[in-house]
């Protein structure tokens with residue numbers, strides 16, 4: 001896979017404990033919405049047993065000018081270095097990888113079941129799909145403990161609300177810990193919640209991604225609902 005050197009252009013906090021990092025897109029570099037990259041720090045001031053590289057999904061959509069990655073800022077050497085990185089700093093990008101990309105058949109609905117930082121490839125796919133006016137019926141179920149934790153929440157909701165083919169369902173599992181108002185769903189994504197928004201659970205292709213425990217729980221719900229395993233696509237963020 002090709003290697004590129006890319007420059008950080010800016011960084012910002014996008015949810016509690018979660019930051020987005022924007023990098024210049026190298027000339028001629030292309031990727032598909034939903035794919036991922038291997039990022040490597042160049043001569044970092046510190047390192048640890050996990051080394052200087054991490055895998056991140058593109059949170060950016062391919063039509064956007066920058067490459068965007070978003071991550072939970074845990075206290076590891078890699079993320080400490082990333083957090084204080086100055087705009088203009090170069091890192092190595094090895095990409096694109098992966099096949100967690102939208103199916104071609106527009107007559108088959110796409111249902112995204114995601115939570116927490118698993119939202120990154122979902123943002124990429126949804127924004128690109130809406131931008132391209134692709135006509136798939138799309139449902140996005142996005143679970144977090146509270147709105148403060150939910151990266152890209154308002155952007156995804158607003159983008160979906162503008163397109164009648166797209167339905168966004170946010171759900172919060174610990175609203176008692178929140179200081180914000182919330183008018184969406186509460187509780188974990190469940191079979192009952194899916195049935196509230198969908199008549200036929202067996203027709204769509206499902207996209208499950210995020211920490212392995214969440215992907216496992218979602219797969220279990222779909223299996224109990226009789227969804228064929230061939231209709232389920234997953235991307236597990238190992239390392240969480």
Ligand SMILES: Cc1cc2nc3c(=O)[nH]c(=O)nc-3n(C[C@H](O)[C@H](O)[C@H](O)COP(=O)(O)OP(=O)(O)OC[C@H]3O[C@@H](n4cnc5c(N)ncnc54)[C@H](O)[C@@H]3O)c2cc1C
Pocket residue numbers: 036050054055056057058070071072074075076077078079117120121235236237238239240
């Ligand atoms: C295809 C793919 C796409 C991914 N996309 C993304 C993405 O878009 N965004 C993203 O943030 N991550 C993504 N990941 C996960 C990412 O690669 C890292 O593994 C993750 O961010 C953790 O990195 P770290 O530096 O925090 O921990 P590491 O140093 O890599 O942690 C290694 C081990 O220590 C444990 N650990 C470290 N710190 C803590 C802590 N504070 N509390 C508890 N356990 C801890 C971890 O559970 C893990 O077992 C993706 C992974 C894959 C495979």
